[in-house]
Amino acid sequence: MKDSRRGFTVVEMVVVIVIIGLLVAVAIPVVSNQLEKVQANACAGDREAARNLVAAAIQLDDSFLGSLYDGEPWDTVAGQLRGAGAYLTDISCPSGGTFSIEKGDHSVSVVCSKHTGGGDIDIETPSQGLLKDFISYLEAHQGQPNSDNSSMRGKFFEENGNKWPTMTIDGGDGTVYQYEPFFQTNTRDPQNTWLFARVGDGTNLLNSWYVPLVYDPIDDVWYQRVRANGTPDNYSITSFANTQSLHDEVSTSRLWKAVRVTYLK
CATH class of the missing domain: 3.30.1690.20 (TcpA-like pilin)
Structure with a gap:
């Protein structure tokens, strides 16, 4: 009696591998995009927290606004805030971007080198x-x-x-x-x-x-x-x-x- 069971042919295996490859090629960008969206949202939240800290510092001390300069690294500003007694958790971009100050006449924003958006916080002394x-x-x-x-x-x-x-x-x-x-x-x-x-x-x-x-x-x-x-x-x-x-x-x-x-x- 002839055994009807047989393995995959080389052609069938190649087809399966190609299909799996196509699925992976489609899935990786989708997963990456979703991950980037999550990281962008987290970055926006940290930038907003940083702006709120700066706004609060200016309300307490008007001279703090004058001490900020356009393009100042966030780490420098965070050091000033800690030196003034503020408690700061880690505020950073999860994608590895760097935060810095963007300063207008009466507005301050914390911008990221990798993500855009977020808007300014108007500073009212x-x-x-x-x-x-x-x-x-x-x-x-x-x-x-x-x-x-x-x-x-x-x-x-x-x-x-x-x-x-x-x-x-x-x-x-x-x-x-x-x-x-x-x-x-x-x-x-x-x-x-x-x-x-x-x-x-x-x-x-x-x-x-x-x-x-x-x-x-x-x-x-x-x-x-x-x-x-x-x-x-x-x-x-x-x-x-x-x-x-x-x-x-x-x-x-x-x-x-x-x-x-x-x-x-």
Whole structure:
């Protein structure tokens, strides 16, 4: 009796190997693409975490924004944050890309050398926040009785718990300044509003305009008034006709010195 069982022929084995090869060739890119998508999503999550850490650091210390530069490696920034007491887990690209800072005028992003996307986080300093809130308050009450600078400041102060925010000058003697908004009523334009600062713990509402510090909203920079010999001085902020004239004066005059500040809680 003849044995009907037989093995694969060489041709059949070659066909099977070719089919398996084709399946593998199709499967590997699919698996690789899925893996890359997972890694890209993980990278995006780590970049977002890094941006949020930077944003939080700037909210606590305005000078941190100034210390960042475009193209700065993330490892350097992470070292600064750790040095300031922040707890950081490993933030990196799982695909081996490198993170770095991409800095705009008022935005910071953490970008990856291998992955794109993610968007910027707009950075709003406490100075910008107070200015924006006061301008919105002015716009909401525009045209109403008693809408001059002193009256609007008083109402705004009361609605914010009778408290101005405070700050210190970096490298200074530790003096605490309260910073406040000022509206140039003569222009009748809420956008012609800026900030000034004077010594205080935030609880004083004084309509006195001879002050040592002003804030330039165009450049987002604080300036200290100084004498020709460099010692601190005071200046009447009512002399500025509008925001542009303030900017032109403080950004070019030797009697104004740009300073970095630390915002207090």
